[in-house]
Amino acid sequence: MTEPTSLSAGAEQTQKSESVATVHLMQHEKEVGVPSNELGSANAATDQKEQSVSEIRKGYMFRSTGRPEKTDVVKSLVTDEDAFRNCELYLPVSSNCSAVESSEESEEDMYRDAEEIEREKILLCETSSSEHKLSVAPEMDIMEYCRKEWRGNTPAAKRMRKGYEAVAQKFASIRRVRGDNYCALRATLFQALSQATELPSWLQSEDFTMLSENLLSKYDWINQWQLKQKLGRKMGEIREEIKDYLILLRKKWKNISEIKGPIEKQEACDKLFTNEEEEYSLYEALKFLMLNTAIELYNDDKNGRRVPVFSWLLFARDTSSNPCQLMHNHLNHIGHSGGLEQVEMFLLAYALQYTIQVYRLYKYSTDEFITLYPNDPEEDWPVVTLITEDDRHYNIPVRMCQETVL
Structure with a gap:
């Protein structure tokens, strides 16, 4: 009777050893320069969503008519969507x-x-x-950060180091951004506020604070908007809360833009991004502005007006063929279970009327290394610059060595 017990104990010990080895392998992947796939598909619903997106990755070739046409060529502004489905997720501290x-x-x-x-x-x-909560960590030397993160000699590590060296020609330091599926919104808003010198014209509009009321009066389905950690809110509450978030966004933007000293302005931004309640309220305001922009683009296209190319791609997805689906399947999940997909970076740029310039380090030595959202920006739009290693998580380069020129 003792022999089976001994065999069982041995098997259990082997299983434990294999488990420990697997954990150590995952922990040391970074040290040898191999980026890890952080958040794979967690359930069948996610797998189904990724499958539908994969159909779009067949690509679109744009002819002189401007309309996308399906081809067998894998060429699209959203070719890397499967690589950045979610930002890294840190549990609340x-x-x-x-x-x-x-x-x-x-x-x-x-x-x-x-x-x-x-x-x-x-x-x-x-x-x-x-x-x-460290929403935006203190700055550190960008090459020191690179040496800590990418110490191996693999092709991936070498490519990342080359990418960081190129960024270091423009920026001296980097600030790490907390990755809780709001990282793209956080990095973009932080950069916009830290260099703001005036209130944007769209924030000065008298109708701005009435945006939620106006949209909800036209589209009942917006009542299903999901606020962070406030799922299932009543219709009236959603309308008023979104209005409060929009008012807060205008107030904070105005206050920070009026600060003249760069040190004082930076301190004000740092303080704002350690106030969790206000910070996440601002992200809800940005998401609602993205929805409003999507509705405008969708209606313009239906009425025969000219719209940017990304708008067709945005609504070409099976999961977002109209603004209602975009809200349900994408915007409602930002901050809850997913981050911004690449095509939604264009939408964010249009909503803020900012050009988002991104150093995509894993694309170093290709023409996609520096990507602009949108790729044909308006001349008078301000520029913010971000860094990403994988199109999922975004950090902030700071202390510009020379003026960024598009």
């Missing part, structure tokens, strides 16, 4: 140190090594409850 440890250890962080994670745990435990 508790003010309790033990809770911090459990939340950090319960998921793999593919961007930081173990030593850096331990340092941040200590920092989080030492900070006050009002400052325990």
Whole structure:
């Protein structure tokens, strides 16, 4: 009777050893320069969504008519959608140190090594409850950051180092952005506010604060808008809360743009992005502006007006053939279970009337290394610059070495 017990114990020990080896392999992938796939498909619904998007990846060839035409050529502005379905997801940090440890250890962080994670745990435990979330980390030398993140000699690591060296010709430092599926919105808004010198014209409009009321009076389906951590809100509450978020966005933008000193302006931005309640309210405002822009583009196209190319791609997806589907299947999930897809970066740029310039490091040495959203920007639109290693997570380059010229 003892022999089966011995065999079972041996098998259990082997299984444990294999499990530990797998964990160590995942933890050290970064050190040898191999980027990890952070958030794969979690369920069948996600797999089904990715399958529908894959149909679009057959590509669109644009003829002189301007209309997209399906071809067998895999060429599209959204060819990399499967590579950045979600931004990295960090669980909310508790003010309790033990809770911090459990939340950090319960998921793999593919961007930081173990030593850096331990340092941040200590920092989080030492900070006050009002400052325990690091939305935008302090700046550090961009090449020092690169050496820490990409130390191997694999082709991927070498390409990343070359990419960072190119960015370092323009920017001296980098600020790491917290990745909770709002990273694209966070990085873009932080950059826009940190260099704002005036209130944009679209924020000065008298109708701006009435946007939620006007849209909800025309489209009943907008009542199904999902606010962060406030799912299932009543119709009237959604209308008023979105209005409050829009008012807050205009107020914060105006206040920061009126600050003249660069140091004081930066301090004001840092303070705003450590106030969790206000910060996430601003993201809801941005998402609603994206919906409004999508509705305008959709209606313009239906009425025969000229629209940008990305608009056709946006509504060519099976999951967003109209603004209602876009809201249900995409915008409602931003911040909850997914981040911005590449085609939605165009939508964000149009909503803010900003050109978003992105250094896509994994595309180094190709004509897609520096990508503009939109790719034919208006001359009077301000420019913000971001960095991404994989089109999922975005960080912020700072301390420009020379003026960025498009």
